[in-house]
Amino acid sequence: MSIATAMLLLVRTSSTTATLQRIAVIAIAVIVFALVFELVRQRALMERYALLWLFAAVALVVLAIWRGLLTSLAGDLGIYTPANALFAAGFVFVIVLLLHFSLVISRLSEQNKTLAQRLALLDERTERLTEVSAESDVRTSPAAQRTRAAGKR
């Protein structure tokens, strides 16, 4: 959410170059940075996924500080409005991210399935072994031996 706000601010910055707005963009990037950092610290977010967001925040800061980078990049790509270049880049970033998550989910489902199957098969084995050992316990328990001895007599 905050990244989207920062993108909007950045778009306006490139046309008006107001210092205040650039400061705002940097502030938002710093907040994103801090938030991601805190989530990693709390072990809520894994480092490998945090890197993506940190990279996005750094990109924002660079664009805010480096006056004219966005405009010249857009010009090189043949995009008239720097805003559109920014949106296109953001769009590609999100698409790649989604594909990446689909891959991760597929792998996790597969591993989840294998784990569930293993668990169920082990469960069945444990139950069967418990039944068998319960039977042999009955046979070898002192009570059972007494009964058998009594039977012999």
Add this chain to the structure above:
Amino acid sequence: MNRYLAIVPAYNEVGAIAATIAEIRAAAPDFDVLVIDDGSTDDTAAHAHAAGARVVALPFNLGIGAAVQSGYIYAREHGYEVAVQVDGDGQHDPRDIPRLLEALRADPDTHLVTGSRFLGLAEGHRSTRTRRLGIVLFARIVSLLTHQRVTDPTSGFRMTDRRGIELFASNYPTDYPEVEAIVLAHSCALHTRELAVAMRPRTSGRSRISGTVSVYYLVKVLLAVTVSALRAGPVLEPGSLPESVRS
């Protein structure tokens, strides 16, 4: 312990499971019965256990493919020579099991036998009209891919030998597995054949496939079959596979 195993996948089949197990035990006494309880919310597992079956209870619903695969893993690990899949809802008639076994044993080159409701005998339950249309479409595609006539690729009434058990234990399709499994078997050079059987209307539970789900089913299976045909490279004739895969 028997050398043969009947794999019965069941999801909330409390009304039919005990009868199915009793039927299998009566019709095919050489088979151990293994019920895979696919995370049922009713007492399917308890009923199956009481009816004298072994029960592998999955911790939550994994879908028919993963459930059946659990059965094949079980068969592989316990050294069963033959495994047959029988639905827990009473659609498959266990009295056909000895016939399937005979067909599997008759030809040493046959590794998988499917009970087909569209072959020969014009009796029994043959499903609704739209569903039949879908089955015919799949049958055409699978026949094309496998270079042999397949009439009922969606039938889950199947028997396979050690090679099939090992293949399916290590690799079995998930969502709607029957059609894909046939193509998979063929691309791994397992020769398959069909045997005419009569199916019965299910006595409990309901079909997984209805309404909009059937559109997803159609598209998903078409995609999966195409991909698995591509994955295996050109579809191989039985016997033309390298030793490593044939083992």
